[in-house]
Amino acid sequence: MxxxxxxxxxxxxxxxxxxxxxxxxxxxxxxxxxxxxxxxxxxxxxxxxxxxxxxxxxxxxxxxxxxxxxxxxxxxxxxxxxxxxxxxxxxxxxxxxxxxxxQLRPLTWPLFAAPLVFLVLAAVLLRRRFRRSRSSAT
Missing domain, CATH: 1.10.8.640 (Cytochrome C biogenesis protein)
Structure with a gap:
């Protein structure tokens, strides 16, 4: 063997x-x-x-x-x-x-768009968070 x-x-x-x-x-x-x-x-x-x-x-x-x-x-x-x-x-x-x-192609465009989507999502979440903390502080 x-x-x-x-x-x-x-x-x-x-x-x-x-x-x-x-x-x-x-x-x-x-x-x-x-x-x-x-x-x-x-x-x-x-x-x-x-x-x-x-x-x-x-x-x-x-x-x-x-x-x-x-x-x-x-x-x-x-x-x-x-x-x-x-x-x-x-x-x-x-x-x-x-x-x-x-190169930007139909298959690769999500790779280029994902960082922008994450930045917008982070900005929205941070804005909500700071609004709540300011509202509860006053």
Missing amino acids: RIFLALLALVFAAPLCAQDLLPPAPYAYRQLDDPAQEAKAQALMETLRCLKCQSQSIADSDAPMAGDMRNQVRTRIAAGEEPEAIRQWLIERYGDYVTYTP
Whole structure:
């Protein structure tokens, strides 16, 4: 039974190990030759979140996935694509979590409205509380 479990673990662990053994993408750690294009790429990469790291941009992360994303950004910038089009492509591919600048959509508007609702609710409750305490004090 132990041999079976060990073999089973090896079978499932092999694909995980293979992922990290791949060589990095060409532009993962190499900058573009054109300084203007590299500046565009760097500015975009600082606004994109690494999907493996917590609160680290792909510009700062050493994760293999961040390297692949940097490669995609630089390759697309070198091909003449606009940074905002690249951002939209990454959002479509990975979801809103990939960007540090969330977008207002029908699904996300409650996240933007909730703080305002809580502030109004707190103001109403505090006003009632102070009105009662002033009424009972006089």
